[in-house]
Amino acid sequence: MSHRKKALNGDIIRQALKESVLKLDPRVMFRNPIMFVVEIGFVITLFLSFAPNAFGGNTPAWFNITVAIILLITLLFANFAEALAEGRGKAQADSLKHSKKDIVAYKESGGTLREVPSSELRRGDIVQIEAGQWVPGDGEVVEGLASVDESAITGESAPVIKEAGGDFSSVTGGTKVLSDWIKVRITSDPGESFLDRMISLVEGAKRQKTPNEIALNTVLTCLTIIFLIVVVTLPFFGNYLDVTLEVPVLIALLVCLIPTTIGGLLSAIGIAGMDRVTQFNVIAMSGKAVEAAGDINTIILDKTGTITYGNRMASEFISVGGTNDSAVAEWAVVSSLKDETPEGRSVLELAKKMGLRDNQSLAADGEWIEFRAETRMSGINLTDGRKVRKGSVDAIKKWVVEQGGAIPNDLDVKSDKVASAGGTPLAVAVDERLLGIIYLKDTVKPGMKERFEQMRQMGIKTIMCTGDNPLTAQTIAREAGVDDFIAESKPEDKIAVIKREQAAGKLVAMTGDGTNDAPALAQADVGIAMNSGTTAAKEAANMVDLDSDPSKIIEVVAIGKQLLMTRGALTTFSISNDVAKYFAIIPAMFMAAIPQMEALNVMRLDSPMSAILSALIFNAIIIPLLIPLAMKGIAYKPTSSAKLLQRNLLVYGLGGVIIPFAGIKLIDLMVQIWV
Ligand SMILES: Nc1ncnc2c1ncn2[C@@H]1O[C@H](COP(=O)(O)OP(=O)(O)OP(=O)(O)O)[C@@H](O)[C@H]1O
Ligand SMILES: [K+]
Ligand SMILES: [Mg+2]
Numbered sequence: 001m002s003h004r005k006k007a008l009n010g011d012i013i014r015q016a017l018k019e020s021v022l023k024l025d026p027r028v029m030f031r032n033p034i035m036f037v038v039e040i041g042f043v044i045t046l047f048l049s050f051a052p053n054a055f056g057g058n059t060p061a062w063f064n065i066t067v068a069i070i071l072l073i074t075l076l077f078a079n080f081a082e083a084l085a086e087g088r089g090k091a092q093a094d095s096l097k098h099s100k101k102d103i104v105a106y107k108e109s110g111g112t113l114r115e116v117p118s119s120e121l122r123r124g125d126i127v128q129i130e131a132g133q134w135v136p137g138d139g140e141v142v143e144g145l146a147s148v149d150e151s152a153i154t155g156e157s158a159p160v161i162k163e164a165g166g167d168f169s170s171v172t173g174g175t176k177v178l179s180d181w182i183k184v185r186i187t188s189d190p191g192e193s194f195l196d197r198m199i200s201l202v203e204g205a206k207r208q209k210t211p212n213e214i215a216l217n218t219v220l221t222c223l224t225i226i227f228l229i230v231v232v233t234l235p236f237f238g239n240y241l242d243v244t245l246e247v248p249v250l251i252a253l254l255v256c257l258i259p260t261t262i263g264g265l266l267s268a269i270g271i272a273g274m275d276r277v278t279q280f281n282v283i284a285m286s287g288k289a290v291e292a293a294g295d296i297n298t299i300i301l302d303k304t305g306t307i308t309y310g311n312r313m314a315s316e317f318i319s320v321g322g323t324n325d326s327a328v329a330e331w332a333v334v335s336s337l338k339d340e341t342p343e344g345r346s347v348l349e350l351a352k353k354m355g356l357r358d359n360q361s362l363a364a365d366g367e368w369i370e371f372r373a374e375t376r377m378s379g380i381n382l383t384d385g386r387k388v389r390k391g392s393v394d395a396i397k398k399w400v401v402e403q404g405g406a407i408p409n410d411l412d413v414k415s416d417k418v419a420s421a422g423g424t425p426l427a428v429a430v431d432e433r434l435l436g437i438i439y440l441k442d443t444v445k446p447g448m449k450e451r452f453e454q455m456r457q458m459g460i461k462t463i464m465c466t467g468d469n470p471l472t473a474q475t476i477a478r479e480a481g482v483d484d485f486i487a488e489s490k491p492e493d494k495i496a497v498i499k500r501e502q503a504a505g506k507l508v509a510m511t512g513d514g515t516n517d518a519p520a521l522a523q524a525d526v527g528i529a530m531n532s533g534t535t536a537a538k539e540a541a542n543m544v545d546l547d548s549d550p551s552k553i554i555e556v557v558a559i560g561k562q563l564l565m566t567r568g569a570l571t572t573f574s575i576s577n578d579v580a581k582y583f584a585i586i587p588a589m590f591m592a593a594i595p596q597m598e599a600l601n602v603m604r605l606d607s608p609m610s611a612i613l614s615a616l617i618f619n620a621i622i623i624p625l626l627i628p629l630a631m632k633g634i635a636y637k638p639t640s641s642a643k644l645l646q647r648n649l650l651v652y653g654l655g656g657v658i659i660p661f662a663g664i665k666l667i668d669l670m671v672q673i674w675v
Pocket of ligand 3: 305514
């Protein structure tokens, strides 16, 4: 896990204490209507502390001062919760800023390399980076291969290989090339780099309220207004009963009834949720994405590089139709001479290992046919007119038939054998002759089956989408334990699956790493790109997993669920608290005039004043007591959402009714000693 995981240290707490005072500024407070009402109450009772009779009231000055102080403390507690949650993000941002330094870049201009500061690099510039040098900006490798230390960004110290072509071509500014060299095309202008975006995200600069948060805030504000109307009109009933309802008492009642607990903790819950995702080494571009993750029904994963390790390596050349294996190897090499994908390069490596010479001269001046996910083929048109292709078996079969050739009888048996072992067979053809197959090996990452089982328990359906053939797909799907799979899918097929699920009312998450995954990542409600993947994928996604571990989507979903549950539970708790506070304050207000009210004093509280103060004190201290829960989130275990709801209603609804009775009684006993 991440080096960035920051515990709550003294610095963060000290800073948060300072912030809690600064946040008392009414212009800041105004944004939180519930707490703003408390602040107005504080100002009025503070005034009454010095002029107790200003509104013709009878409450003693000491009582007014006490109410004012408790209200101030309530405000500080709520501010502290928010400041604490923000503080962790700021600390993370600081450590990220350390990895942002001005780097010397070697920029290509007019055939030579020119030294320029990294801050001068623009999108499209080409730079060369050698062993020991820092990567000056985000970009894509256009030439070469190098091992790169990305620990500054990912916290992972093991170097990663970056190479041109394929899904491992993106590099991030601030990382370090350890060996060899690469040529990189810069993909971001100054100030817009991945690191810049990450810093501003964890700093909370871009934090916006999510739609869910806004909706809840609106409900809570309406509730506050209703209680305000109730409390403001109470004196009229009091008049009728010949009871004077004192202003500080009415303010205490109002503050106790309005949902200050959730009002004080709401933004801390949201910030902490995003922070938990970051600590998990996943960068979420918005709080909305994290919340959406909590409601996901379907997850689409690609196979290669996501469920499997993704370094599909050529491991065998197999002839069909009576040719020999070395002929297959020879033409496989010709078709791969300029294939920059890992698959293509692995063909050359295998041939070299087998001691085959490569036919560079044969390929000279040939027209290179680059691999595309749409065609599933790559190859070359030689100058002598011959066309060489390799690609997925079904694509090559079709191509060979188009060239007027026939399909050898033993092809299907041999390619099926490769596929049912979980490998990817690539067919090799020269014009109308299909020569044989290349066996590309890949392995399922360990622990996948357990992870998918967990997802099933969470009620999430997993669908593997792969460009590979149905048999390979089936083998890997079974081995990994996904619920469903779609083979031979082109990029648009992935989008179609997502749209189909969305049309059925499902929220869809998708993980991917390739440029061909980018449109689908953008279409999904939650798109998680692997940091090892291409820039296009990372830009389309709304989350980036720095560890490039697709199974981590489980934790992201859990964190999202936790966030939604925590918010719901604390709202329930906050509102059900009112019952006890009502039974503490209402009898106290009317007892003098209506002795029968004593029947409602179920807690047997000492005196009207101590009853009111006890309820108000409980209302204040419940906020810091719940900060740890707001920050850590409610524990989540994979079960159905109906069961979760039931459990949470029981714990936080019933608990919210009972706990304050005990709490207020306890505080009353202590207040008695003091009053
Ligand atoms: N360099 C290459 N040259 C020719 N054919 C290739 C090459 N790489 C892959 N193929 C073929 O094209 C198919 C699709 O490859 P691609 O990498 O686009 O699949 P994908 O959709 O990314 O799969 P996955 O979802 O498993 O990652 C592969 O299954 C393989 O048969
Ligand atoms: K309250
Ligand atoms: Mg892929």
